[in-house]
Amino acid sequence: MTIFIVPNLLKEHAADCTCQVANILRDCGCTALLPQELEPEFPGVSAIFGPSAELMHQCDMVLAIGGDGSIIHAAMLTLPASKPVLGINVGRFGFLAQLESSELHRLPEILSGSYQVEQRMLLKAEVTGPNRPAEQYYALNDVVISRPTLAKIVDIDISCNGKTVISYRADGVIFYTPTGSTAYALSAGGAIIDPVLDSISMTPICPHSLFDRSILFAPDKRITAQSRQVNNEAEIHVAVDGENVAVLKTEDRLVITGGDVDVPFVSLPDKDFYEILNQKLMFRG
Numbered sequence: 138m139t140i141f142i143v144p145n146l147l148k149e150h151a152a153d154c155t156c157q158v159a160n161i162l163r164d165c166g167c168t169a170l171l172p173q174e175l176e177p178e179f180p181g182v183s184a185i186f187g188p189s190a191e192l193m194h195q196c197d198m199v200l201a202i203g204g205d206g207s208i209i210h211a212a213m214l215t216l217p218a219s220k221p222v223l224g225i226n227v228g229r230f231g232f233l234a235q236l237e238s239s240e241l242h243r244l245p246e247i248l249s250g251s252y253q254v255e256q257r258m259l260l261k262a263e264v265t266g267p268n269r270p271a272e273q274y275y276a277l278n279d280v281v282i283s284r285p286t287l288a289k290i291v292d293i294d295i296s297c298n299g300k301t302v303i304s305y306r307a308d309g310v311i312f313y314t315p316t317g318s319t320a321y322a323l324s325a326g327g328a329i330i331d332p333v334l335d336s337i338s339m340t341p342i343c344p345h346s347l348f349d350r351s352i353l354f355a356p357d358k359r360i361t362a363q364s365r366q367v368n369n370e371a372e373i374h375v376a377v378d379g380e381n382v383a384v385l386k387t388e389d390r391l392v393i394t395g396g397d398v399d400v401p402f403v404s405l406p407d408k409d410f411y412e413i414l415n416q417k418l419m420f421r422g
Contacts, residue, residue: 138248141170141196141220143189143211145203146178148227154202154238158225159184161244170196193218198403202238204228205320209277209378212257212400216275221254223247223403232319232417235405243405253404257316258335258356259396262377266389274377275396278317281376282362282391283309283342290345291373292365297358307344310362312337312393319418321379327351331410337395356395363390 140162144155159169159182169184176186185192193199193214199222201211208224208231215222225241226234236243260276274280284291293310295302313322315330318338323329327340328351335356341349354360364373364387373385385391 139168139196141192141199143201145207148203150227151202154227156182157241165245165248167248196220204231205233208233212277221401221403235403235408254401255333255404256399257332257402258314258399260314261394261396263392264383272383274382276377278320278378279311279313281309281311282373285374294363294365296361305341305344307341309342311340360393361390
């Protein structure tokens with residue numbers, strides 16, 4: 138078995154964890170792959186170094202070492218090759234991780250095939266406008282629209298398949314996948330959704346309204362968000378999985394649909410969604 142290791146070396150203990158993983162892979166008769174640019178960081182490690190794009194196609198599984206952001210980054214890298222992703226948490230939260238760094242002893246059982254693969258849906262976000270080319274982005278967690286400065290309300294019209302749904306005055310709006318329901322949307326009061334379901338959810342951020350309920354859409358719906366303001370204050374930032382990618386101006390539109398590809402995640406039989414939910418959310422102090 139060939140494993141592509143994608144570590145986030147900005148995380149404390151990520152380098153040590155990477156070395157331990159490479160040693161375990163060697164002892165199990167597996168081949169470890171690492172990005173070429175990390176070769177100076179791991180002298181003497183039993184691994185093959187090369188360009189990430191090539192290694193992604195050569196591997197059987199991607200092993201992401203870091204926090205949730207690191208796992209999302211690795212998952213998006215796999216899109217062209219559609220390889221299953223296993224997350225090892227060395228961050229603070231690591232909701233997407235199936236293993237903690239203290240559980241590396243379980244790697245041999247995973248390498249022997251004792252795991253399942255869950256397909257996680259993506260969102261596709263398209264920014265369009267009369268004076269700009271269309272831009273497309275994919276999100277594993279969420280797409281957020283908000284003002285660039287604090288304490289500034291946005292006025293947003295939301296429609297679904299061309300029919301008006303609601304108009305918000307709020308700090309912003311979150312569109313999210315079931316995987317993203319335990320991320321930013323959770324803090325905004327959104328519903329927790331089993332990640333194996335397919336749905337598009339929407340939750341306003343601090344709405345200036347008596348109506349603040351989340352809305353769930355079928356994955357084949359086309360949801361459009363457009364600013365109602367008509368001056369320079371209309372600029373709205375679009376963030377995809379926490380990264381600012383675009384600015385919406387008057388007459389621009391953000392169109393959200395279900396992605397046309399999924400991301401396969403490695404799942405352990407004794408660590409399903411509800412097990413992790415209890416461990417990492419229900420009993421956090």
